[in-house]
Amino acid sequence: MEKITLHIEGMHCGACAVGIQMLTSQMDGVSSATVNYEGKEGVFEFDPAKTNKEAIIKSIAELGYTAS
Numbered sequence: 001m002e003k004i005t006l007h008i009e010g011m012h013c014g015a016c017a018v019g020i021q022m023l024t025s026q027m028d029g030v031s032s033a034t035v036n037y038e039g040k041e042g043v044f045e046f047d048p049a050k051t052n053k054e055a056i057i058k059s060i061a062e063l064g065y066t067a068s
């Protein structure tokens with residue numbers, strides 16, 4: 001398992017964080033997602049054989065947020 005922390009821009013409230021959490025945690029290979037609205041960051045744990053940082057950033061972008 002690989003663990004990354006991403007800075008996420010564009011969240012307006014706690015529900016945004018929950019939405020990102022729900023979407024990313026459903027991705028194949030992602031074992032856990034914890035998004036903090038106040039801290040503007042998300043911690044994602046994933047299996048590098050199934051997915052990667054770029055795929056997670058792309059999913060977050062599809063929701064309208066910028067992760068880096």
Ligand SMILES: [Cu+2]
Nearest residue numbers: 012013015016
């Ligand atoms: Cu919101």
